[in-house]
Amino acid sequence: MTKIIFLAIFPLTILSCSKDKVIPYSGLNCSDEISFSEDVLPLINQNCTGCHNNQNGYSLTNYDNISTNSKAIIGAMRGNNYQLMPKGGPMLPDSLIEIMECWVNQGKLNN
Ligand code: HEC
Numbered sequence: 001m002t003k004i005i006f007l008a009i010f011p012l013t014i015l016s017c018s019k020d021k022v023i024p025y026s027g028l029n030c031s032d033e034i035s036f037s038e039d040v041l042p043l044i045n046q047n048c049t050g051c052h053n054n055q056n057g058y059s060l061t062n063y064d065n066i067s068t069n070s071k072a073i074i075g076a077m078r079g080n081n082y083q084l085m086p087k088g089g090p091m092l093p094d095s096l097i098e099i100m101e102c103w104v105n106q107g108k109l110n111n
Pocket residue numbers: 044047048049050051052056057058072073074076077081082083085086087088092
């Protein structure tokens with residue numbers, strides 16, 4: 001009986017441990033530290049804020065609302081589970097989307 005319980009719990013333990021270590025956007029080369037004020041905010045301002053300053057469902061104007069909505073922002077930039085954004089425009093280049101993804105990977109620093 002003990003053996004069976006062990007066999008049942010052991011894989012779960014491994015799964016839960018590895019889950020903690022999963023990086024949201026893995027496989028990225030995020031060696032440089034991303035700056036919120038110098039990298040992320042200008043990127044969002046140039047491409048998103050014109051339509052998302054208290055309109056169209058999202059306000060993307062400052063650290064709080066950008067970090068809260070980071071999952072939706074990246075989903076929309078990639079057209080993954082969200083409508084592709086910028087709306088009507090071409091998809092942003094990977095290098096710009098990766099700035100957002102690396103910023104999230106690095107813990108959404110308010111720097
Ligand atoms: C030209 C205007 C415009 C721009 C630029 C724009 N959006 Fe949007 N966005 C909209 C509108 C309008 C909607 C509401 C959905 C609709 O009517 O298509 C929307 C919806 C969204 C949604 C919700 C989509 C969904 O499927 O639930 C997200 C997230 C979003 N935008 C993020 C962004 C991000 C991030 C950027 C910058 C990369 C951006 N948007 C740029 C107009 C814009």
